[in-house]
Amino acid sequence: MSAPSLTLYGTRLSGHAHRVESFLRLLGLPYDYRDTPADRRKQPDFLALNPLGEIPVLVDGDLVLADSNAILVYLARRYAPESRWYSEDPVIAAQIQRWLAIGSCEVRTGPALARAIGLFKRTGHLDEAQAIARKLLAMMDGALAGRAWLADTVPTIADLSCYPYLARVPEGGVPLEPYPQVQAWLARMEALPGFPPMPWASKA
Numbered sequence: 191m192s193a194p195s196l197t198l199y200g201t202r203l204s205g206h207a208h209r210v211e212s213f214l215r216l217l218g219l220p221y222d223y224r225d226t227p228a229d230r231r232k233q234p235d236f237l238a239l240n241p242l243g244e245i246p247v248l249v250d251g252d253l254v255l256a257d258s259n260a261i262l263v264y265l266a267r268r269y270a271p272e273s274r275w276y277s278e279d280p281v282i283a284a285q286i287q288r289w290l291a292i293g294s295c296e297v298r299t300g301p302a303l304a305r306a307i308g309l310f311k312r313t314g315h316l317d318e319a320q321a322i323a324r325k326l327l328a329m330m331d332g333a334l335a336g337r338a339w340l341a342d343t344v345p346t347i348a349d350l351s352c353y354p355y356l357a358r359v360p361e362g363g364v365p366l367e368p369y370p371q372v373q374a375w376l377a378r379m380e381a382l383p384g385f386p387p388m389p390w391a392s393k394a
């Protein structure tokens with residue numbers, strides 16, 4: 191396999207970009223990082239990479255790929271095919287897909303939106319986003335009882351997808367204390383060798 195030439199467009203406070211950057215770090219893949227704040231995402235050169243104007247975007251040689259979960263799948267299959275970050279097992283693959291979907295839906299409309307309203311003055315209904323976050327956290331606390339990881343007996347891209355916005359949901363006004371299984375899982379994530387914790391915006 192030729193040496194990868196990877197470029198990641200993101201920002202350090204984006205949980206979506208964190209999904210990708212944490213995986214690049216865990217896999218030990220070298221990459222260039224292009225800080226891409228909101229105004230840059232509307233420029234023609236960035237829109238040529240992702241017409242939706244969203245980070246993250248990964249460029250790997252001739253490949254331009256947007257969407258954090260799609261990038262996680264690509265990196266796992268392209269650069270770690272023998273690992274268990276992804277799975278060919280039908281049941282585990284389906285479980286991973288379920289959590290990636292939750293990462294795109296409930297995580298985005300709950301913890302991610304509550305944090306964005308609180309921190310970045312994004313428009314939206316804070317009460318509704320916090321309610322979705324609490325419902326999701328309660329469900330995850332139950333799902334993680336008696337198991338260490340979301341989709342398999344080892345960490346997978348499902349855990350990477352769900353981690354960042356749940357780790358920093360207190361910045362959206364939702365405390366983590368009522369959810370001990372989620373807190374223990376977040377601690378396990380942050381103990382993975384080479385794993386970069388999601389930064390606190392309030393401490394940035």
Ligand SMILES: N[C@@H](CCC(=O)N[C@@H](CS)C(=O)NCC(=O)O)C(=O)O
Nearest residue numbers: 204206228243244245246257258259
């Ligand atoms: N489905 C996308 C969503 C990415 C997303 O929402 N990115 C935000 C930043 S965290 C963004 O760039 N929004 C457009 C903007 O802020 O201009 C993914 O998973 O990558």
